[in-house]
Amino acid sequence: MRLAQILWPIFLLMAGNAVAQESASDVAGLGGCAISAWSTDKDRSGLNVRAGPGIAYPVIGRLPPPQQLDGEEYATEVNIVGSKDGWFRINSATTNNYGDADAEVVFEGDGWVSGRFLGRSVEGQYLYGAPSRHAPVIFDFHDWPGDRKGADYFSLERLLSCKGWWVEVEGTFLGKHLRGWTDDTCGSQVTTCP
Incomplete structure (x- = not known):
């Protein structure tokens, strides 16, 4: 067996690990946090949730705009686990009118929203x-x-x-x-x- 045939799979494995480590370091390099916030986006189509931290990433979901109930406005709330370049990584979002109904999960998974549309x-x-x-x-x-x-x-x-x-x-x-x-x-x- 030639040396190249032996080393090629090892090279591919190392390259794959390097890409995985780079992706992990991108995630590890985030400002890791454990906070919540609410959407301030008034757009009727909702707040875009993107696949990564920036507008170049595809939209993978939308968070509902604020809801009116008995003269009060209730915005969608997000659970934030990290941040990068003014974007915030979320792992869930809920709507809640704080009345009789329970909170409703409107997004679950890994997504990113702009800090321009978040409030605390x-x-x-x-x-x-x-x-x-x-x-x-x-x-x-x-x-x-x-x-x-x-x-x-x-x-x-x-x-x-x-x-x-x-x-x-x-x-x-x-x-x-x-x-x-x-x-x-x-x-x-x-x-x-x-």
Whole structure:
């Protein structure tokens, strides 16, 4: 048997492993997290769920737009497990009107949604420069002139990244553009978190 015939299957196996490792490292290189959020997309056709983190990937599902019930609006909620380049990897999505009916699963599996269309409420006092309480504080919501203080006045425009419970957010606070990390956010659209 020639050496090439022996080495070729080994080469193919190694190449396949390299591709698998590259794909795994793409996944491993994600900002891994365990948070939830809700869709802010008002498009009547729903929020696109894509096969990967970007618009070049095919649409593999759509999350329903917000539903109206008794004068209240309830958005689709997603379970987020990672992020990459402003896109968030989800493994499920549900609709829930918080009334008598149970939550309905509307997406299950591996998909990606844009952070431009995801919401969480920011409840903490500080935004940090990195996902750590040891990182520099880049903004203090309570250190502001006048009576309007606190994260209640922060208007979230997009989620950018996540790591564990930490979320990188972008938005405005009384006209000031802000971008930073916080571990004090809430994924509930109907109440504040403890």
